[in-house]
Amino acid sequence: MKIAIVRLSALGDLVHSMVALQFIKAALPTLQIDWFVEERFAGLLDNNPDIDHVVTVNLKALKANKQGVFQEVKKLRQHALNHYDLVIDAQGLIKSAVVARLLGHQIAGFDVNSIREKLASWFYTLKVACPYDTNAIVRNAFVLSKPLGVDITEGQLLNKQPFLFYQDEDPLIADYLKPDKKTVVLVIGSSWDSKNYPADKFVTIAQALQENCLVVWGNEEERQKAEWMATQDKNIKAMPRLDLNSLKALIAKADLLIGNDTGPTHMAWALNRPSITIFGPTPVRMAFQTDINKVIKSASIVNPFKLNKQDTSIKDIDENEIIQLATHLI
Numbered sequence: 001m002k003i004a005i006v007r008l009s010a011l012g013d014l015v016h017s018m019v020a021l022q023f024i025k026a027a028l029p030t031l032q033i034d035w036f037v038e039e040r041f042a043g044l045l046d047n048n049p050d051i052d053h054v055v056t057v058n059l060k061a062l063k064a065n066k067q068g069v070f071q072e073v074k075k076l077r078q079h080a081l082n083h084y085d086l087v088i089d090a091q092g093l094i095k096s097a098v099v100a101r102l103l104g105h106q107i108a109g110f111d112v113n114s115i116r117e118k119l120a121s122w123f124y125t126l127k128v129a130c131p132y133d134t135n136a137i138v139r140n141a142f143v144l145s146k147p148l149g150v151d152i153t154e155g156q157l158l159n160k161q162p163f164l165f166y167q168d169e170d171p172l173i174a175d176y177l178k179p180d181k182k183t184v185v186l187v188i189g190s191s192w193d194s195k196n197y198p199a200d201k202f203v204t205i206a207q208a209l210q211e212n213c214l215v216v217w218g219n220e221e222e223r224q225k226a227e228w229m230a231t232q233d234k235n236i237k238a239m240p241r242l243d244l245n246s247l248k249a250l251i252a253k254a255d256l257l258i259g260n261d262t263g264p265t266h267m268a269w270a271l272n273r274p275s276i277t278i279f280g281p282t283p284v285r286m287a288f289q290t291d292i293n294k295v296i297k298s299a300s301i302v303n304p305f306k307l308n309k310q311d312t313s314i315k316d317i318d319e320n321e322i323i324q325l326a327t328h329l330i
Contacts, residue, residue, distance in 0.1 A: 009091075012261075022050060044267075046166075101123050176250075184211050212237070215229055216242060
């Protein structure tokens, strides 16, 4: 049996979906799985033994180059010649549903009451029901496993094996690890500013921990913030820019990760590394808490159906709450 999974983006959502693979392949070991993903996120899936082929698309680039749509459609139709027995749209957006439809005729996805862009559900021949406000990891595992007749329990998710893989990472990483100190990775950015815990509060946390604190960043604004943080305490270092392969390697070697609700923070959970995810305007259902993966949420009430990007309550979280939890996890 051959299936195609369509989960194009983003980093954290891909992590939430990938956890299902180990359980699906354990139940269906001969299943061929091809995963369709946006080009810039493909490195996250690389080297995963449960994926037969990682296939990239570049839909984001179409905003600047409308002519490119014909090339992307042609590429997808070529892959449709693989004659997939089932295509699963794990994203639930109109664009991902269109991609799924171009790949095959038997398409699974969320039903109309379980999806944000309800029109997408019209493309599916097999529809699964799962409330939109369900824990994101449980929900993603469900939409991938249910159409295949596989059940994944929360107990299995708690006892999962690490599922991000890397090789030949940047050798510079070794230069930033200290044998006499614990390594704490700080993730200071995210997709929008009100999700970001203040840089000066991250500095206070690093000063209290007195461990080897490494700041990762993804754009120029974050780089400048990371370099400023490094001037505030000798135990803080701004990392060089890392590709996804090397970011996976760094997080896998970390003793603790502290970060905003964003992809690299969720990667710590995927790698079974201790983590603290700091939530402000987004719901804690985006994380799966364990003995070593914890969340700290601001006092604001979040409507998961309509996020408020003006909610800056994350800035009010007391650093000492994070310091106390971090000290316990280390």
